[in-house]
Amino acid sequence: MITPEHGLLALPALRQLEQNAEAAGLQLMQHAAQAIAGWCQAHIPHGAAILVAAGPGNNGGDAILAACLLKQAGYAVEVLLPEPRVNAAVAAALQHWQALGGSVRPTLGDTPPAWLLDGLFGVGLSRPLGGAWLHLIRRLNSLPCPKLAIDIPSGLDAWTGQPRGIALRASHTLSLLCPKPGLYTAQGRDYCGHTSIALLDCPPTHYPQASGSIAVPQALALKRRHSSHKGSYGSVSVIGGARGMSGAAILAGRAALALGAGKVFVHTQDALLLDPATPELMLRSWQDGMNVPAANVMLIGPGLGLSDQAHQALDALLLHDNTLVLDADALNLLAADSQLQARLRQRSYPTLLTPHPSEAARLLDCSTEQIQADRIAAARQLAQQFACTVLLKGSGTLLASSGQPYRLLVHGSPALAVAGQGDLLGGAICALLAQGMPLLDGAHLAADLHACAGEHYETAQGGPIGLSASTTLQLMSHDLNQRLKQAGAPAF
Numbered sequence: 001m002i003t004p005e006h007g008l009l010a011l012p013a014l015r016q017l018e019q020n021a022e023a024a025g026l027q028l029m030q031h032a033a034q035a036i037a038g039w040c041q042a043h044i045p046h047g048a049a050i051l052v053a054a055g056p057g058n059n060g061g062d063a064i065l066a067a068c069l070l071k072q073a074g075y076a077v078e079v080l081l082p083e084p085r086v087n088a089a090v091a092a093a094l095q096h097w098q099a100l101g102g103s104v105r106p107t108l109g110d111t112p113p114a115w116l117l118d119g120l121f122g123v124g125l126s127r128p129l130g131g132a133w134l135h136l137i138r139r140l141n142s143l144p145c146p147k148l149a150i151d152i153p154s155g156l157d158a159w160t161g162q163p164r165g166i167a168l169r170a171s172h173t174l175s176l177l178c179p180k181p182g183l184y185t186a187q188g189r190d191y192c193g194h195t196s197i198a199l200l201d202c203p204p205t206h207y208p209q210a211s212g213s214i215a216v217p218q219a220l221a222l223k224r225r226h227s228s229h230k231g232s233y234g235s236v237s238v239i240g241g242a243r244g245m246s247g248a249a250i251l252a253g254r255a256a257l258a259l260g261a262g263k264v265f266v267h268t269q270d271a272l273l274l275d276p277a278t279p280e281l282m283l284r285s286w287q288d289g290m291n292v293p294a295a296n297v298m299l300i301g302p303g304l305g306l307s308d309q310a311h312q313a314l315d316a317l318l319l320h321d322n323t324l325v326l327d328a329d330a331l332n333l334l335a336a337d338s339q340l341q342a343r344l345r346q347r348s349y350p351t352l353l354t355p356h357p358s359e360a361a362r363l364l365d366c367s368t369e370q371i372q373a374d375r376i377a378a379a380r381q382l383a384q385q386f387a388c389t390v391l392l393k394g395s396g397t398l399l400a401s402s403g404q405p406y407r408l409l410v411h412g413s414p415a416l417a418v419a420g421q422g423d424l425l426g427g428a429i430c431a432l433l434a435q436g437m438p439l440l441d442g443a444h445l446a447a448d449l450h451a452c453a454g455e456h457y458e459t460a461q462g463g464p465i466g467l468s469a470s471t472t473l474q475l476m477s478h479d480l481n482q483r484l485k486q487a488g489a490p491a492f
């Protein structure tokens with residue numbers, strides 16, 4: 001059961017929710033206005049000058065009713081209404097505003113306000129913004145003040161997280177009634193700033209079935225007993241590291257150890273003698289990997305290369321009945337070979353693909369821009385086309401598996417946009433799977449730990465630059481231990 005604060009609704013379901021609430025007599029616009037005014041009173045100094053930009057639909061109605069409450073609370077509020085043709089709810093809100101002595105201006109003045117409230121467009125944006133709207137939003141973006149977007153920054157698509165023509169760059173966003181995927185994925189986080197959600201006192205029974213979720217799985221399944229030993233925590237084999245690229249496979253192996261796998265094998269093209277920083281890793285060659293699928297979870301791809309030998313390794317592994325994670329060059333080999341794809345589809349054992357947007361584009365034979373234009377659709381299409389679970393990397397990482405609600409990560413940081421982080425994530429996922437977590441939950445929890453490590457680093461350093469692999473792994477294992485501490489008693 002997905003709760004209202006975690007559920008991601010498709011547009012028809014959101015409209016259904018609004019109807020359900022209205023039919024039950026809930027005055028959503030009043031509740032929205034109260035939530036917005038409450039947010040402002042908690043964040044904006046009393047009496048400050050607030051410019052409320054109101055559009056022609058209900059997003060504008062929310063904004064104008066909030067303007068009324070803020071004026072009554074003692075703020076110096078002005079309403080900017082660029083489009084005089086407004087819907088009935090906005091017209092009623094305007095009447096109320098004017099009855100309070102509030103004035104309305106059609107164009108932006110010269111004096112910048114202390115804060116901007118953006119109520120131009122919300123989820124009703126139905127086409128790219130153009131003409132005068134482009135000019136206005138450009139000017140609003142250049143105002144040197146913090147900006148609160150109501151529901152979603154105007155111009156940002158609430159489902160894809162992509163601007164349509166142009167979008168307001170908010171410092172804060174207060175989303176109404178439920179979270180929307182566009183707040184978190186693609187360019188969403190760059191446009192939304194700090195995001196919070198106001199559920200508007202809408203009872204959970206009014207919420208239709210969600211198609212996605214931002215809830216993160218519990219770590220409880222990883223709780224350890226005193227009587228356990230290394231054999232209790234599974235084993236991971238990493239197959240990668242062609243000549244000159246062994247670092248990628250080593251990083252994945254280190255991550256698998258740091259996140260708690262009992263035993264970790266690293267198979268590189270030529271077996272390495274030792275990883276001095278992590279002598280616990282058992283180092284083998286590819287040949288050994290094919291003949292001895294010793295581990296219950298296998299990761300193939302980091303630094304694998306595209307040689308015939310790499311192709312053979314992937315071909316052989318697809319036949320094994322262990323849990324299999326495909327990353328990096330394994331995905332590139334797969335994209336280029338329909339026979340490998342057929343073999344993948346025939347697998348009946350848990351399989352995960354972990355592409356970044358360019359790898360996803362190769363797999364779907366389209367451009368990276370097309371993937372990013374609708375990341376949710378791309379992740380779902382990959383899961384369906386290849387009959388496996390998919391983790392689509394990038395800002396707002398997504399997980400999709402046929403017949404399941406998709407999952408969206410709300411954490412992450414540009415600190416993670418450096419070489420080697422994908423290898424760490426692959427290894428970390430395998431560690432949680434080796435310890436018995438189901439595929440979707442294990443991949444999700446590992447990706448969340450990775451995303452949070454990036455955020456923690458950025459917060460601690462005051463910026464995203466310089467995150468190393470070893471720091472990432474320390475942050476991830478620390479966070480996992482903290483989550484386990486809070487998770488209660490182990491299941492027997």
Ligand SMILES: NC(=O)C1=CN([C@@H]2O[C@H](COP(=O)(O)OP(=O)(O)OC[C@H]3O[C@@H](n4cnc5c(N)ncnc54)[C@H](O)[C@@H]3O)[C@@H](O)[C@H]2O)[C@@H](O)CC1
Nearest residue numbers: 028032056057058059121122123124125126127128129151
């Ligand atoms: N309906 C309700 O009961 C609720 C509505 N809420 C608010 O209402 C918003 C949705 O309201 P609406 O559905 O009225 O939609 P919006 O207010 O987002 O915008 C719709 C208006 O914008 C115009 N429009 C759309 N795209 C345009 C473009 N590219 N260029 C120029 N004009 C364009 C439409 O013709 C229409 O007039 C939410 O985002 C939220 O702020 C929430 O308060 C929750 C409850």
Ligand SMILES: [K+]
Nearest residue numbers: 118121152154
């Ligand atoms: K808005």
